Amino acid sequence: MADSAQAQKLVYLVTGGCGFLGEHVVRMLLQQEPQLRELRIFDLHLGPWLEELKTGPVQVTAIQGDVTQAHEVAAAVAGAHVVIHTAGLVDVFGKTSPETIHEVNVQGTRNVIEACVQAGTRFLVYTSSMEVVGPNIKGQPFYRGNENTPYEAVHRHPYPRSKALAEQLVLEANGRKVLGGLPLVTCALRPTGIYGEGHQIMRDFYHQGLRLGGRLFRAIPASVEHGRVYVGNVAWMHVLVARELEHRAALMGGQVYFCYDNSPYKSYEDFNMEFLGPCGLRLVGTRPLLPYWLLVFLAALNVLLQWLLRPLLLYAPLLNPYTLAMANTTFTVSTDKARRHFGYEPPFSWEESRTRTIRWVQAMEGSAQ
Numbered sequence: 001m002a003d004s005a006q007a008q009k010l011v012y013l014v015t016g017g018c019g020f021l022g023e024h025v026v027r028m029l030l031q032q033e034p035q036l037r038e039l040r041i042f043d044l045h046l047g048p049w050l051e052e053l054k055t056g057p058v059q060v061t062a063i064q065g066d067v068t069q070a071h072e073v074a075a076a077v078a079g080a081h082v083v084i085h086t087a088g089l090v091d092v093f094g095k096t097s098p099e100t101i102h103e104v105n106v107q108g109t110r111n112v113i114e115a116c117v118q119a120g121t122r123f124l125v126y127t128s129s130m131e132v133v134g135p136n137i138k139g140q141p142f143y144r145g146n147e148n149t150p151y152e153a154v155h156r157h158p159y160p161r162s163k164a165l166a167e168q169l170v171l172e173a174n175g176r177k178v179l180g181g182l183p184l185v186t187c188a189l190r191p192t193g194i195y196g197e198g199h200q201i202m203r204d205f206y207h208q209g210l211r212l213g214g215r216l217f218r219a220i221p222a223s224v225e226h227g228r229v230y231v232g233n234v235a236w237m238h239v240l241v242a243r244e245l246e247h248r249a250a251l252m253g254g255q256v257y258f259c260y261d262n263s264p265y266k267s268y269e270d271f272n273m274e275f276l277g278p279c280g281l282r283l284v285g286t287r288p289l290l291p292y293w294l295l296v297f298l299a300a301l302n303v304l305l306q307w308l309l310r311p312l313l314l315y316a317p318l319l320n321p322y323t324l325a326m327a328n329t330t331f332t333v334s335t336d337k338a339r340r341h342f343g344y345e346p347p348f349s350w351e352e353s354r355t356r357t358i359r360w361v362q363a364m365e366g367s368a369q
């Protein structure tokens, strides 16, 4: 896609473009993709910040739509050269029914693939997740593994199950003939836990810490490593893959790539403290304050309460058996596949990622500073 004849000729569609990751992908594309003529942003909920983007040289088209509605997806895809499909229902807290998660994440992805085939769109980048691999239901550690590391991927939770099914659809679609007879080229990116400006769970932890008088209480052993990656680097990886898919179709088509950078390997809580610490919060305890069996009990109790309260209100606390298992199981990646296949280098160093995230937390209302 780098031909000069194609300068400013390309039409990109980003589904979920108003989400946490989607917004970073959109902004990164506008900054880093010189061939862009039109950028379509498709989302269930459009953000007001889109307005400021409409004054630049690239035509920005905001499309309010639902990926579960095939005709809406088809209309958005028509005429697009590249689709970056980040839209998804990210719910590990039981806020949404398993059926809805499946509908959005699996049927929505199916609709995107079919729309590409019908419209003759050849390049599809899918935002998958580390959870397609694990942690699995046995809680087996995945220690600095790569895309080829053997691991028993067994899912019971609706979110990872839906992401795994959707990823499989995307990979199987690689090579299908699209309108005009050329092959579809697809690829899936698997971020670990993304952090950075706009990260809702970081926001929640921060506000919880403020409510607790500037303290958070350690729940997970510091020795459990949890993979994290900066949102700007994940966005860049999407932009780069979208650009390189045409040139390296034989190598990259049908492939999966973990999203990685130089963020340090730490426990989930210790990693969050890299940002929340400089913003005035303190993590109390060098070891978990509650015994693990009690956390397991509380997590199970939360499931029961969620079920009992459902007719009256939505009770969806952070702690449930699944999130406890996620936080308490080592899952980290160490790979260079993206560098080898398409020259990926994380543009944001750990120091810069950290500084940007701290600034964002500090700018939040009610800052402890």
Ligand SMILES: NC(=O)c1ccc[n+]([C@@H]2O[C@H](COP(=O)([O-])OP(=O)(O)OC[C@H]3O[C@@H](n4cnc5c(N)ncnc54)[C@H](O)[C@@H]3O)[C@@H](O)[C@H]2O)c1
Residues within 6 Å of the ligand: 015, 016, 017, 018, 019, 020, 021, 022, 042, 043, 044, 045, 065, 066, 067, 068, 085, 086, 087, 088, 089, 090, 104, 108, 127, 128, 129, 130, 163, 190, 191, 192, 193, 194, 195
């Ligand atoms: N946040 C993470 O740590 C993480 C890690 C790995 C993978 N992912 C994946 O990255 C993608 C983006 O996640 P995020 O963290 O930015 O979540 P997010 O909830 O902030 O963004 C998802 C976006 O999709 C949109 N959306 C949801 N349902 C839709 C529908 N039916 N039709 C159209 N748009 C719809 C939402 O409105 C939202 O703007 C998801 O596919 C998620 O599975 C996220």
Ligand SMILES: CC(C)CCC[C@@H](C)[C@H]1CC[C@H]2[C@@H]3[C@H](O)C=C4C[C@@H](O)CC[C@]4(C)[C@H]3CC[C@]12C
Residues within 6 Å of the ligand: 090, 092, 128, 129, 130, 131, 192, 193, 194, 201, 219, 220, 268, 318, 319, 322, 323, 324, 326, 327
């Ligand atoms: C035991 C509690 C005190 C701590 C609870 C932390 C929990 C809410 C965190 C821990 C791990 C987090 C997930 C992890 O970073 C990776 C992903 C993958 C992605 O596809 C969606 C988000 C998700 C599930 C994070 C959600 C929040 C989790 C479970």
